[in-house]
Amino acid sequence: MASEKKKRRSSGRRSPLAAAALIGIGLLATGGLYAGASAAVASTETPTVSTAHADLEEGEKLFAANCATCHGLDLQGTDNGPSLAGVGALAVEFQVSTGRMPMQMNGPQADQKPVQFTEEQILAMSSYVDSVAPGPEFPSERVLDGEGDVSRGAELFRINCAMCHNVAAAGGALTQGKFAPDIQDTSALHIYAAMVTGPQNMPVFSNMNLDDEAKRDIISALLYQQEMQAPGGFTLGSLGPVSEGLFIWIFGIGGLIAVAVWITAKSN
Structure with missing residues (x-):
């Protein structure tokens, strides 16, 4: 009887390897939970003064290496x-x-052209320039949400923008080798930035011209146009009825004349 009890006890014991495995699994689970919690906390923390200072230092270095040749070390401009x-x-x-x-x-x-910097580097340079020469700020998410009045935005675009960018936002030629770019794939942020900062030959649209609600409507109209499929098929560059009529005249009428000449030549 004693030997049978001993056998039962020995057969019921856990292996040392099983205990080690359970400890390892527990440690891994605890470490994973700790790492996830740390990452979540870090993502919600606001940048400290030292972090912001480091970003400004990085932005200043990038600016000095890539921009100061033309714009000057003190942002004063050059020839x-x-x-x-x-x-x-x-x-x-x-x-x-x-x-x-x-x-x-x-x-x-x-x-x-292709972008030469990472998003972090671009933001660092932006922060540095803003610290020296403050200017227009980034808009709220509401201005960029694309939920404005599309009909009103399309009307405002035709009045204020279509003479350069074309009513279909396909861009167009200007004078002296300049041009209004195609904005059919431009992001909401960059549409807003162009209206506020006036890059190249574009005028600045302040709140006296177009307030944030009007800008939101224009952005909404352009985003809607980007998503909408052209109902008429091939757009021919969206250059308007003049170019479309010229296309029909050259290729349509020209093709009919060519067929008539070929039939006449064959009959002779």
Whole structure:
């Protein structure tokens, strides 16, 4: 009987490996929960003074290395570039994040090209410029939400913007080699930034011209137009009835004349 009880006890004991495995699983679970909680807390923390100072230092270094040649170390401007006094963070973010700046060479205007910096670097440069030359601020999320009055926004766009950007926002040629860019794929933030900062040949639309509600309506109309499919098929560049009529005249009538000439030649 004693030997049978001993066998039962020995068979019921847990293996040392099983205990070690349970401890390891517990440690891993505890570590994972701690890491997740730490990341969540870190994401909700506001930047400290030292972090903001580090961002400004990084932005100053990037500005000195990539922008100061044309705009000057003190943002005073040079013969190759204008002063940045009063441009603020919004203008810097717009110019750099669209690849317009830094320019590869002087020309009639800065065109878009691949972006050369990360989002963190762009924000650091924007913060540095804003600390030296404050200007227009970033808008609220409501202005960019695309939920404004689309009909009113389309009317405001036709009145204030279509003479350069085309009624379909396809862009158009200006004088002296300049042009109004295609904005059919432009983000809501950059549409707002262009209206507020007036890049290149574009005028500045202050609240005296278009308040934030009007800007919101224009942005909503352009975002709606970006999502809407062209009901008429091929857009022919969305250049309007003149170009469409010219297309029909050249290719439509021209094609009929070519067919008539071919039939006449075959009959002869």
